[in-house]
Amino acid sequence: MTWRELLMEGKNILTAGKIEDAEPDAWLLLEYVSQMDRARFFLRQQENAPEENIRQYRDLIRQRGSHIPVQHLTGTQEFMGLEFLVSPDVLVPRQDTELLVEKLLPLIQGKKVLDICTGSGCIAIALAKLGVPKLVEATDLSEKALEIAGRNAEKLGADVAFYQGDLLENISAKYDIIVSNPPYIASEVVGGLMPEVRKHEPLMALDGGADGLVLYRRLLEQVPSHLEQGGIFAVEIGYDQGKAVSELFRKHGFERIECCKDLCGNDRVVMGSLNER
Structure with a gap:
């Protein structure tokens, strides 16, 4: 799974769960997991994401989908x-x-x-x-x-x-x-x-x-x-x-x-x- 595909998966899950600000939250959690800013993401979006990052991201998306504030997930x-x-x-x-x-x-x-x-x-x-x-x-x-x-x-x-x-x-x-x-x-x-x-x-x-x-x-x-x-x-x-x-x-x-x-x-x-x- 590429970084772009992973981001789209997160966005779609949060949107389906009627999470307010689904798109920015999906990005913030990906940024937190990958430690990539947007410029770096656009350069690497077609690269495969490491399995550990995929698991971590999906877990965070699951928690955000249960209405835990994104700030509590990133801590900042x-x-x-x-x-x-x-x-x-x-x-x-x-x-x-x-x-x-x-x-x-x-x-x-x-x-x-x-x-x-x-x-x-x-x-x-x-x-x-x-x-x-x-x-x-x-x-x-x-x-x-x-x-x-x-x-x-x-x-x-x-x-x-x-x-x-x-x-x-x-x-x-x-x-x-x-x-x-x-x-x-x-x-x-x-x-x-x-x-x-x-x-x-x-x-x-x-x-x-x-x-x-x-x-x-x-x-x-x-x-x-x-x-x-x-x-x-x-x-x-x-x-x-x-x-x-x-x-x-x-x-x-x-x-x-x-x-x-x-x-x-x-x-x-x-x-x-x-x-x-």
């Missing part, structure tokens, strides 16, 4: 041009979250930054690597998530300090910028998510309570006492939560509140400055 996900390690213990970094990082990068030079609910560490590490902050620290409730985040920081050479705790319970310092991508999906919606998410990503990183806003309320009760005067708080939000989250910001003393939309025109980020006291 790209975010802001950086390759992050992932596992079922963390939310897979998503392109939606890149907007949050992009909004903050111009603001963090020389600033003290805290990332809450850090998960894989993608936000904190991207800010530390791509910006020039004074310091970056991050928290998460999950010990297993912090283990992945620590490995990512070491792998990518990012200077980030991690702390375990429920939101800000173990944090005493003040920061210039606090950022968070908390769980924001309403509980009743979680059960209807695609199986890749519902069955294979941590529930605590998804479920935002009855209306999806529980963590925002808790954060906004705690964050102001940990922000320097004029400090900025920024969060990722669900596609239809801009108005509700902006109102919560306003209620807790924030001004210059901005609701930013993603490329699809959906609400994605809310950020604001704390009234100087």
Whole structure:
């Protein structure tokens, strides 16, 4: 069997299994097995694939066909041009979250930054690597998530300090910028998510309570006492939560509140400055 035939087999199996993104996933798994980029694949596509690679690829395609996320099969996900390690213990970094990082990068030079609910560490590490902050620290409730985040920081050479705790319970310092991508999906919606998410990503990183806003309320009760005067708080939000989250910001003393939309025109980020006291 040639490499091209093997790729077509994988694509056809995933398509027949109604796997979303069947074609790119079939390619990503072949790239992972063969360690070939596309240019090299096109040069070698008519060559016979080694039997060991065929077996490995078919096994991965079988697992992907059972809705295991492709990122869990390869163990990595790209975010802001950086390759992050992932596992079922963390939310897979998503392109939606890149907007949050992009909004903050111009603001963090020389600033003290805290990332809450850090998960894989993608936000904190991207800010530390791509910006020039004074310091970056991050928290998460999950010990297993912090283990992945620590490995990512070491792998990518990012200077980030991690702390375990429920939101800000173990944090005493003040920061210039606090950022968070908390769980924001309403509980009743979680059960209807695609199986890749519902069955294979941590529930605590998804479920935002009855209306999806529980963590925002808790954060906004705690964050102001940990922000320097004029400090900025920024969060990722669900596609239809801009108005509700902006109102919560306003209620807790924030001004210059901005609701930013993603490329699809959906609400994605809310950020604001704390009234100087």
